[in-house]
Amino acid sequence: MKKLLLLGDEAIAKAALDAGLSGMYAYPGTPSTEIMEYIQSSEDSSDHKVHREWSSNEKTAIEAALGMSYAGKRAMVAMKHVGLNVAADGFINSAITGVNGGLIIVSADDPSMHSSQNEQDSRFYGKFAFVPCFEPSNQQEAYDMVFDAFEISEKYKSPVLFRITTRLAHSRASVNLRPGLPQKELSLPVDPLQFVLLPAIARGKYKSLLSSYESLRYDSLISKYNNFKDGNKRDLGIITCGIAYNYFLENVGDSIDNFPVLKITAYPFPKDLIKHITGRCKEILILEEGAPVLEEALRGILDDGIKIYGRLDGTVPRDGELNPAIVAKAIGLPLSYGQAVPSLVKMRPPSFCNGCGHADMFNSLIDAIKPYGSGHVFSDIGCYTLAALPPYNIINSCVDMGASVTMAIGASDAGLFPSVAVIGDSTFTHSGMTGLLDAVVKNSSVTIIISDNSTTGMTGGQKSQATGRIQQICKGIGVNPDHLRSIVPLRKNHSENVCTLKEEFEYKGVSVVIASRECIQTATRRKRSGNSMNNSIS
Amino acid sequence: MKNDIILAGVGGQGILSIAASIGLAAVANDLFLKQSEVHGMSQRGGDVQSHLRLSDKPVSSDLIPYGKADLIISVEPMESLRYLPWLSDKGWLVTNSNPFINIPDYPSLAEILKEIKKIKNHIIIDADVIAKESGSARSGNIVILGAASPFIDMPFTSLENAVRKLFGSKGDHIVDTNLKALNAGRECSIGLRI
Numbered sequence: 004m005k006k007l008l009l010l011g012d013e014a015i016a017k018a019a020l021d022a023g024l025s026g027m028y029a030y031p032g033t034p035s036t037e038i039m040e041y042i043q044s045s046e047d048s049s050d051h052k053v054h055r056e057w058s059s060n061e062k063t064a065i066e067a068a069l070g071m072s073y074a075g076k077r078a079m080v081a082m083k084h085v086g087l088n089v090a091a092d093g094f095i096n097s098a099i100t101g102v103n104g105g106l107i108i109v110s111a112d113d114p115s116m117h118s119s120q121n122e123q124d125s126r127f128y129g130k131f132a133f134v135p136c137f138e139p140s141n142q143q144e145a146y147d148m149v150f151d152a153f154e155i156s157e158k159y160k161s162p163v164l165f166r167i168t169t170r171l172a173h174s175r176a177s178v179n180l181r182p183g184l185p186q187k188e189l190s191l192p193v194d195p196l197q198f199v200l201l202p203a204i205a206r207g208k209y210k211s212l213l214s215s216y217e218s219l220r221y222d223s224l225i226s227k228y229n230n231f232k233d234g235n236k237r238d239l240g241i242i243t244c245g246i247a248y249n250y251f252l253e254n255v256g257d258s259i260d261n262f263p264v265l266k267i268t269a270y271p272f273p274k275d276l277i278k279h280i281t282g283r284c285k286e287i288l289i290l291e292e293g294a295p296v297l298e299e300a301l302r303g304i305l306d307d308g309i310k311i312y313g314r315l316d317g318t319v320p321r322d323g324e325l326n327p328a329i330v331a332k333a334i335g336l337p338l339s340y341g342q343a344v345p346s347l348v349k350m351r352p353p354s355f356c357n358g359c360g361h362a363d364m365f366n367s368l369i370d371a372i373k374p375y376g377s378g379h380v381f382s383d384i385g386c387y388t389l390a391a392l393p394p395y396n397i398i399n400s401c402v403d404m405g406a407s408v409t410m411a412i413g414a415s416d417a418g419l420f421p422s423v424a425v426i427g428d429s430t431f432t433h434s435g436m437t438g439l440l441d442a443v444v445k446n447s448s449v450t451i452i453i454s455d456n457s458t459t460g461m462t463g464g465q466k467s468q469a470t471g472r473i474q475q476i477c478k479g480i481g482v483n484p485d486h487l488r489s490i491v492p493l494r495k496n497h498s499e500n501v502c503t504l505k506e507e508f509e510y511k512g513v514s515v516v517i518a519s520r521e522c523i524q525t526a527t528r529r530k531r532s533g534n535s536m537n538n539s540i541s
Numbered sequence: 542m543k544n545d546i547i548l549a550g551v552g553g554q555g556i557l558s559i560a561a562s563i564g565l566a567a568v569a570n571d572l573f574l575k576q577s578e579v580h581g582m583s584q585r586g587g588d589v590q591s592h593l594r595l596s597d598k599p600v601s602s603d604l605i606p607y608g609k610a611d612l613i614i615s616v617e618p619m620e621s622l623r624y625l626p627w628l629s630d631k632g633w634l635v636t637n638s639n640p641f642i643n644i645p646d647y648p649s650l651a652e653i654l655k656e657i658k659k660i661k662n663h664i665i666i667d668a669d670v671i672a673k674e675s676g677s678a679r680s681g682n683i684v685i686l687g688a689a690s691p692f693i694d695m696p697f698t699s700l701e702n703a704v705r706k707l708f709g710s711k712g713d714h715i716v717d718t719n720l721k722a723l724n725a726g727r728e729c730s731i732g733l734r735i
C-alpha cells in the first residue's frame with residue numbers, strides 16, 4: 004500500500020483528490036491554507052485538470068463550489084474558522100438547497116488563537132445549518148473520512164462540514180492511501196427547482212432538512228465514526244470529541260481498559276451511545292477541543308442529571324486548546340514537568356521583515372498623522388497588523404477582514420477627522436472593495452491606504468487577486484482620480500510620502516493612497532524558486 | 542523505542558528542514574511518527590518550535606507532554622531554553638551557540654550559555670562556523686541535526702539518506718555540502734562527549 008507523510012491539511016487534500024475531486028475553492032487562512040496549496044502543487048490535480056485557483060474570499064469560494072456541485076461534480080472548500088462567518092450565508096442556505104455532486108466544507112479552527120482573532124468552534128455551525136460534521140482525531144482518519152463525507156453528501160444531498168483544529172492541520176504523520184476514484188460526469192439536478200429558495204419552495208425543503216438531520220444520526224457512514232468501548236471500572240466514563248482522544252490516550256496508555264470511553268468524531272451526536280455510557284457510569288468527563296458544545300447539550304439548563312466534569316465546571320479550562328497536561332489533570336493523574344524557563348529568556352514576537360514596504364509606509368503615516376494626535380487609524384488583518392506593536396503603535400483597530408474601511412466611514416460620520424484606514428491588497432479585494440463603494444456613494448471624508456505588497460503575505464505569500472488591479476478597481480468604484488494617489492514606500496521617498504498623505508488627510512472626501520512595494524519574502528522566493536520537497540515514502 | 546524531540550529556533554532558521562530529515566529517516570526505519578509544526582503568524586521572525594515524536598508503537602498525542610522530551614534541538618541558544626519545561630531529567634539539549642538577535646532586549650550571550658551549562662546533558666556547538674567550513678553558511682541547521690544525531694535512536698545512515706532525499710532536487714553540490722555539514726556536526730558533538 005502506498006504511504007505518504009502528510010500534514011492533516013495535506014491528508015484532507017490528498018483524500019479529496021483520490022476521491023475524484025473536480026474543484027477546490029479556498030481563500031487562505033491559517034491553519035487551513037495547506038489544503039489548497041497541496042492541491043495546487045500536486046501532479047494529480049494537473050493530470051486530472053482539477054480547478055484550483057484561489058477565490059477572492061470564503062463566500063465566493065463556497066458559492067463557486069456549490070455551482071460545481073450543482074453540475075454534479077465533487078467540490079471542496081477550505082477556510083479558517085472565521086472564514087466560515089464570511090461564507091455563512093452560502094453555507095447555511097446550501098444546506099437548504101442541498102447539493103448534487105458531493106460538497107465538503109473544511110473549516111479549520113484555531114483554539115488558543117495561535118494565528119487568529121478568536122477561537123470560535125465550527126461545530127456550532129454544523130448544528131446551526133443542520134449538516135453532518137466530521138471531526139477527525141488523526142491524519143489517517145482525516146484521509147479516510149473524506150471519502151465517506153463525499154458519499155454521505157451525495158446520499159443525503161447535503162453539504163458536509165469538516166472541522167479540524169490547528170494541531171491536526173499542522174501535524175504530520177504517515178497516511179495509507181486508497182486507490183483513486185474517477186471524477187463524476189457533468190449531470191444537472193433532477194429537480195430544476197432544487198436550488199431555487201423561493202419561500203414556498205424553501206419551506207418544504209427546510210422541513211425535509213430537519214427530518215433528514217435526525218436520520219443522519221443512525222446512518223452507518225456517521226455512526227462508524229462514533230465508538231464506545233467499555234471499561235473494567237464504571238466510576239468515570241470518558242467522552243472525547245476529535246483530537247481530545249489523543250491526549251486522553253497519551254495519558255492513560257494501557258490503563259485505558261479501566262475506563263468506559265466514547266470517542267466521537269462525527270455529528271449529529273450519537274444520542275444512543277451517549278445514553279449508553281451515561282447510563283452505566285457514575286460520572287462523566289467530557290474532553291472537547293474548542294467550545295463545550297457537547298457538554299452544554301448534555302447538561303442542558305437544569306444540569307440535574309449525572310455528574311459531569313468538563314469545561315463548564317473548571318475541570319478543564321473554559322477556553323484555549325487542550326494539551327496532555329490539561330487532560331492529565333482532568334483525569335487526576337500526576338503531572339510531570341521539566342525545569343522552569345530561566346527568567347532571562349525574552350519574548351520574541353513576530354515583526355516586520357527587513358525590507359518590508361509596510362514598515363516604511365507606517366513610518367511615513369506616523370509622521371503625517373502626528374499633528375492630529377492619536378486614535379485616527381483603523382486597520383485590518385495581515386502582516387501590517389504588526390504596526391499595533393512597538394515601536395510603531397500606530398493602528399487602533401483590527402477586527403475582521405475589510406473592517407478598516409467601513410469603521411473609518413462610521414467614525415468619520417461621527418466626526419473623527421481625519422479618519423484613516425490601512426488595508427492590505429488581498430484584504431482589500433476580500434472585503435474592502437464593497438466598503439469603498441459605500442464611502443464613494445456617500446462621499447465620506449476618509450483616507451484609505453492600500454498597502455500593496457502584491458501578495459497575501461501573512462499566510463505565506465499566496466497569489467493576491469488584487470495584483471495589478473487596484474488602480475482600476477478604485478477608479479471603477481468611482482474614486483475621484485485626483486485623490487487616487489500612488490506612493491512607493493521606500494525610506495528615500497519618506498518626506499514626499501508624508502506630504503502626499505497629509506494632502507489627502509485634508510481632502511474632505513474619499514481618498515485612496517496605494518502604497519506599492521513587493522513583499523520581500525515573495526520577491527526572495529521568486530528569485531530562488533525551484534526547491535520542492537519530495538515527501539513520497541511509498 | 543521512543544524519541545520525543547523538540548525543535549526550536551526563530552522563523553526562517555530552517556527547523557522544518559531538520560524536522561523533515563528526521564521524518565524521512567523515521568519512515569525509512571518503519572517507525573511511527575507525529576510531527577507538529579508552527580505555521581502562520583509566528584514565522585515573521587518570531588520563535589518557532591516543532592514537536593517530533595518517533596516510536597516503534599503508535600503515537601497518540603501530537604504534542605509532547607511536559608517533562609517527557611528526550612531531546613531539545615535548537616538552532617539558537619536563547620530559544621533552546623524556552624522549552625526546558627518539556628525536557629526530561631535524562632534528556633539532552635543540543636544547541637547552536639550563535640545568537641539570532643532581532644529584539645531590543647536580547648540577554649547577554651554569556652548569561653545564556655551559563656544557563657545552558659546548568660543543564661546536566663548539553664552540547665553547545667558553533668554551527669555557523671562548522672557550516673562555513675563545510676562549504677555552505679546556510680546549512681547551520683543541518684550541522685545541528687548532525688550534532689543531535691548521536692541522541693536519535695536511528696542508524697546515522699538513515700539520516701544521511703534523508704538529507705540526500707530532502708536536498709536531492711537542488712543538485713549534487715547542495716547535497717554534498719549538507720552531508721558534510723551533517724557529518725561535521727556529528728563528529729563535533731561526539732568529540733564533546735568524550
Ligand SMILES: Cc1ncc(C[n+]2csc(CCOP(=O)(O)OP(=O)(O)O)c2C)c(N)n1
Nearest residue numbers: 032086384385386427428429430459460461
Ligand atoms: C475571514 C478571514 N479570512 C482569512 C483570514 C486569514 N488572513 C489573515 S491576514 C490575511 C492576508 C492578508 O493579506 P494582505 O491583505 O495582502 O496583507 P499582507 O499580509 O500581505 O500584508 C489572511 C488571508 C482571516 N483572518 N479572516
